[in-house]
Amino acid sequence: MSNSATAEAVLALHRFGMGPRPGSIAALGSDPRGALIAELDRPLGLSAAASLPTSAKAYRTVADANARRTARAKQAQQQAKKQQMASAASADQAQAQPDGQAQGYGQEKDAAEMAAKQAADAIPDPGRPIYLQEAKLRTEAALAAEIGFAERLVWFWSNHFCISANKIQSMSGAYEREAVRANTLGRFVDLLLAVEGHPAMLFYLDNLESMGANSIAGINRNRGLNENIAREIMELHTLGVRTGYTQDDVISFANVMTGWTLVPPGADPQHGGEFTFNPRLHEPGGQTVLGKRYEQEDVEQGRAVLRDLAAHPATATHVAAKLARHFVADEPPPVLVEQMAKTFRDTEGDLKLVAIAMVSSDEVWRAAPAKLKRPSEWGVGMVRATGITQIDPVLYTGGQQLLGEPLWRPSAPKGYPDDEASWIDGVGRRLDVANNFAERIVGMVDPQAIIEDVFASQIASEVKQAVGRAESRQQALALLFMSSDFQRR
Amino acid sequence: MGVVNHLPTRRELLAGSGALFAWSQMPRIARAEGRDPRLLVIVLRGALDGLGAVAPVGDPDWVALRGDRALVLDGKPPALPLDAFFALNPAMPNLHRLYRSGKAAIVHAVATPYRERSHFDGQDVLESGMSKPGVTASGWLNRALLALESGGGVDPRGSRALGIGSVTPLVVRGSAPVMTWVPQRLLPASEDTQSRLLDLYQHTDPKLATVLQARMKLASLGGAPGTGDPMSDDPTLAPPGIARVRAYFAEAAGTAARYLAKPDGPRVGAMGFVGWDTHIAEGAVSGQLYNLLGALDGAFAAIETNMGEAWKETVVAVVTEFGRTARINGTQGTDHGTGTVAFLIGGGLAGGRVIADWPGLKPAQLFEDRDLKPTTDLRAVLKGLLRDHLRVDEKVLADAVFPGSADVKPMGGLVG
Known part of the structure; x- marks a missing residue:
């Protein structure tokens, strides 16, 4: 494979895919453009999507839980009020001091509200686990994709036609699967x-x-x-x-x-x-x-x-x-x-x-390659480079939130912006996340191997030098993940 | 992202999820004597400048060596006197208080047997307890626990060590099971990492350089110790300055103490703090190192508080892979060296003294004419603690815990 073909493969992976992963440059071969196009002919389903509820089912599950929470809360509140009335009656009989009675009444009212809240909280919100499972499958599809061009298109259209999980968490992942993913290449x-x-x-x-x-x-x-x-x-x-x-x-x-x-x-x-x-x-x-x-x-x-x-x-x-x-x-x-x-x-x-x-x-x-990657692209590219293919969705979505691009939670219907000015000030946070990620994987990932095997050495010489001189492997990884080669495409 | 469960082992999954193990065993150490000792090891990764932490203010060559970066008794702020010869960095009032009440000791001019200057190899020797790097994948603290177990010193139903951090420190790794807890806070990248990244950006990406520089400036503005309440620090909002480091240290150490203090909790634990590799603008008097030592001092306070009643049976050993050059380098920092300090604190300690066979600071007295010469073997200190505090057999210490250290005698009299 010629040097220019390798460079074009790296560019293809960054610009149109999810970033290089072990073996991906070789897989693109001498014709990166052809490989991108070929990827669009493969099915774009999520392998484990059958295990996920449809949007309607997810919505019913949450609505049902909400109804039960309301009923339980009401019941608990009524019960607490009954007890309160009974004890107030007995206090009257005992001719307790008026001050003490008033105080007791206030406390019992609080107790009734607390009982209601506790009863409601005993039924957990099923929306969050559904959201997390959807997030896990979607992210792991991006990690597993050979190039990730088709997945990037899913992400693009999902953001173009965004909804917000802040308003409708239960359906957020299923919406993307049912409406966006199914029509991304149509x-x-x-x-x-x-x-x-x-x-x-x-x-x-x-x-x-x-x-x-x-x-x-x-x-x-x-x-x-x-x-x-x-x-x-x-x-x-x-x-x-x-x-x-x-x-x-x-x-x-x-x-x-x-x-x-x-x-x-x-x-x-x-x-x-x-x-x-x-x-x-x-x-x-x-x-x-x-x-x-x-x-x-x-x-x-x-x-x-x-x-x-x-x-x-x-x-x-x-x-x-x-x-x-x-x-x-x-x-x-x-x-x-x-x-x-x-x-x-x-x-x-x-x-x-x-x-x-x-x-x-x-x-x-x-x-x-001057375009600054969005946090979601940068994050997934970093994980891909290490060869990791499975995530903990609680931590992963937490990281996305920290980076200012929480999954399926844009602040407005316009979706997340796509220009450098919107994201560049968050680069410092990326450093904290990169540093933290590097700490977690330091025992299993060699920064030199990423440069040589994953990137086929297509990395700026200054970056190679900084990585080589780092005080620790963690620092080397953090510098590598933060380099322009990882940030821009 | 800091966010992945990469290995399918139980320990890693728990570490990755930030959860704390639930445990039921009662690893009582030395229970036959009615004692219940705790030992926590804190590894300062990156090599602490022992001279910047505990200065030999009585040494006639001291000020000449460090110039206006030398800690002195009449400095601004003044160093805290320990005895007629040594003074403590003013960032550490808690340690000073503990020292004066006999609950802290400092060992100076101390080093592991490692004499090269690689962080990774140095930490490997420090934590593995071997005399050279790359020999074993287990740590001396874990092997000490195993020895106690087989000797009947711990409850035979099983013992546990506690590891704090997303990566379990080597010192507690080994066959004895380890439970891990990962602080929820995101520790910001060290100043050194930020400086290196800034340098890289300046050569490759001016726009990113501008942004990073602005952020570092912001951090330094909010970075004075004592400003704001570190416990209210929200990792998602706060600037990445020393306040976050302080909060992280306090949370990590304080949590370790809480679990070690539990009646049915682990009895030994280990954690690491990074960021001590002060090559550039070390700032012992009022900068990077001062801030880090202040954060460490805050961690000491959190341990003392959270140990509660167990504090009187607690020993904390704070160690680092090696020291730094005696002289300041060309970038107002110090490079990798040899001899350094170890801090020992805890209610179980016979402290109130600096333990040092002082080598002197004249050029000929320095190790290879650059580093503080080590005169005390760190293994002697650790063996003394393990023998007298945890009651590990001296022969086991020489054979299994610190193999090949028969001629390094345990230091006596460290615990009260």
Whole structure:
């Protein structure tokens, strides 16, 4: 393998994959571009996903636990109150001092609340273990992938169509599997329909509470529209901000989306938590969005708008630019963006072909490895380099939180940013995490072996020197993980 | 990320999850005598500058050797007098108090048998108890525990050693089972690691260099000892300065003490503190080393407090792989050396003295004209503690615990 092919393999692994791991450079062979493309032909499932609950099942499990917590708390509170009344009665009989009585009453009220809380806490929240198991499988898929290009695409689309586990923890992992992963290498329109129709997204962007002002429920309950999902779909998911849609378009589209909701978990033990279209919430009549009239009367109205948004030229440009910014550079070459947007338009949004267009462009191989990795990419790259393939999800997600990119918990629907300015100040925290990780693995990983075997010595000579002169193996590993070769791609 | 269970062994999994072992055995040592002694070993990794910690202020060559970086009795802040000859770094008021009440002793000009200057080999010799590196994968403390077990000195149902940290220190590794506990706090990278990384960035990545430099400056601003409550330090929010190091040391040592103090807890334990490799800007009087010694002093206080009633039966031995050069180097630090100090503290100690056969500081008196010459074998100190405190048989000490040390006699009179 020639030196330039090796260098291109390293670049391919950093820029488009999850980072080099033992054996990966050799596996890419003399044709890294071809290897990237070949990876997209392999199935993109999670091997152990069958052991995980569906999003609806996870949601029902948590809802059920919540219901039991509430019931237990109520029961315990009532019991404590009964006891309190009994003891107050006996105190009256004994003609206790008024002061003492008042004090005793306050204490018993507290005791009732405490009993309620204790009773509730006795039933643990099942949402967290589900979240952790999902995190473990997702991370280990990234660690096990030979290159990780397809996994990176999953991560990209998951962030593009983000939800937050802070709002809906139980479904956060299943949402990614069911809506994002399943459509990552398919057509954009199918991905869009899957995510916007997923209960997790409808929950996250407040569509469950949205109802048409003239719908049956809207009239009965004197309530109405929530514009959140309509605006974010146009601004963040498809067209992009300032691409010509108006406030009227947002309102009309929000009306279109009314009725997109989920089956209440208590109402249906089989299907609770699944998507449903509820006509009682839906604003009757046709709507005009972006100058086009939609006369459908049901869920098809929303699907039709989403299909048109997916096919809109502004969406092609928005998506192409965001992909290029994520993979290649904060300011990607306009030529590249146009090539990718054209592929998107010409193929009706075939996302696999858009990804292939990206790695086939000479532009992406010319750009210097200057892009600062996001903490999630850097972290997984560090672990991959050591050959470790299994994680403790409590510690791993804790590390991600420390680095400012907690898994599935972005602070806003825009998702995590992709520019250097947002992340560079966190480099100091990376040092603490690298140092801590190095301490844990110091007995089993040789920094020289990582440089020579994993990176095929494609590391700056200054880094090799610093590693060679380090005072300890831990320090050597920390310096290696913190080097530009690990941080930038 | 600091976040992986890499080996499928029970111990590693527990270490990785930060959990503490539950244990049921009662490893009573020397129980026949009605005693229940505890021994905690703290390894200072990176090589402590013994002269920067305990200065020979009575030596006429001292100030000439270190110049304005020498600890002196009329310095700012003044060194804490120990006796007519030695004075303690002012960062360590707790140690000074313990010393004055007879509950601390300092051994000076001490070293293991290792005479090269590699950290890893030096620590290997220090912890394995062998006279050369790379001989065995077990530590002297673990073998001492085994010896007690076979000799009936511990409860035959099993003994346990405690290891603190995500990597169990070699000194407690071995056939006797080890329970581990990992502090929840993230110990920040040492100043030395940060300096080296900054140097690397300055040559390869100016933007990252700027960020790292700003962070180091921030840390130094918040880094004065005594500012803020180290126990309220939130690892996710605080700047990575000495406050976090103090909090980490106190938590790790304090937790070790809590478990050693339990009636059914382990009786010996070990932990390591990193960061003592002060090549650049050592700062014995008011910098890096001063801060680290202050953090160590805080750890002593946490141990004393958390040991509670068991404090009177406790001995803590604080050791390091070797010392540092007697002279300051070209970057206001010190390089790898030989002779150094060991701190001994605890309610079980007969202290209140500096134990030293002082070699002097004239060029000809230095080891290879650069390091403090070692005049006391650290193994003599450790053997003395193991014999008189834990009651390990002297012959076993010479054969199994510190093999090949028959001519190194245990130091008597260390415990009261």
